[in-house]
Amino acid sequence: MLTQILFWLFALVAVGSAMMMVSRRNPVSSALWLIGTFFALAAIYTLLGAYFIGVIQILVYAGAIMVLFLFVIMLLNLGNQYQPDLRSDTWKAVAAGCSLILLALLGRVVGGGLTPGLDERGARVAEQVAEHGAVGAIGIPMFTDFAVHLQVAGLLLLVAVVGAVVLAKRNV
Amino acid sequence: MTNTAPLIPLSWSLALSAILFSVGVAGVLVRRNAIILFMCVELMLNAVNLAFVSLSPRVGIEGQVFVFFVIAVAAAEAAVGLALIISVFRHLESVDAKNLSLLRW
Secondary structure, eight states: OOHHHHHHHHHHHHHHHHHHHHHOOOOOHHHHHHHHHHHHHHHHHHHHHHHHHHHHHIIIIIIHHHHHHHHHHHHTTTTSSOOOBOHHHHHHHHHHHHHHHHHHHHHHHHHOOOOHHHHHHHHHHHHOOOOOHHHHHHHHHHTTTTTHHHHHHHHHHHHHHHHHHHHSSOOO | OSSSGGGOHHHHHHHHHHHHHHHHHHHHHBBHHHHHHHHHHHHHHHHHHHHHHHHHHHHHHHHHHHHHHHHHHHHHHHHHHHHHHHHHHHHOOBGGGGOOOOOOO
């Protein structure tokens, strides 16, 4: 019961912060509201039993990525003398229509085809977490079954770092 | 520790994921500031992560492994995207998407 109340609380915080993020004119306030969404999502991950993902969400998203965003906003001095960048009312209607249609479609997909109850592999997740701990349950498949994917992700990060330096450098 | 996960119905967390994704889509369509567009894309990635995490007690631990990879890709995307925004800002003195019209017909 308490878990469900907490889920509702954090879900409301997440959706409310997301809407504030979309509607604020100042990019700095947008970024701060988005950090609120990320923290609420980290709490929801923890409520869902994904403890490691919750910690990583705070460390990487709220800690690293959003600091990068705020750093760029302040580097480009977009925090003051910002121009209004909301599109016209036609675009607002188009956006509202698109997102409502998308929401209806997602609701149809999600509500339609899911079988109730835990299946066998799902029941193993709780056992794996109990046996290896929250980090080990993710780390063991990542370094065995998904070893190639992990190395590709590392290579991607390396390329991204080199690319970011080249792009942001003044004279290449 | 292990009995907290099934307490939240799957439909609730998937509905939250769908709502957050729709808010992100609306933000991409409504805003013109390139940095805020990027933030809306990050919000959509997070909505997908929430769907992965909420399905993982039912399908297997691989869902959480995928979330890890999504976070790695999002970090790479943020680094390259913000570098692109900086270099666009040097050329145009603006990050407004309406000024990025070189390839527009």
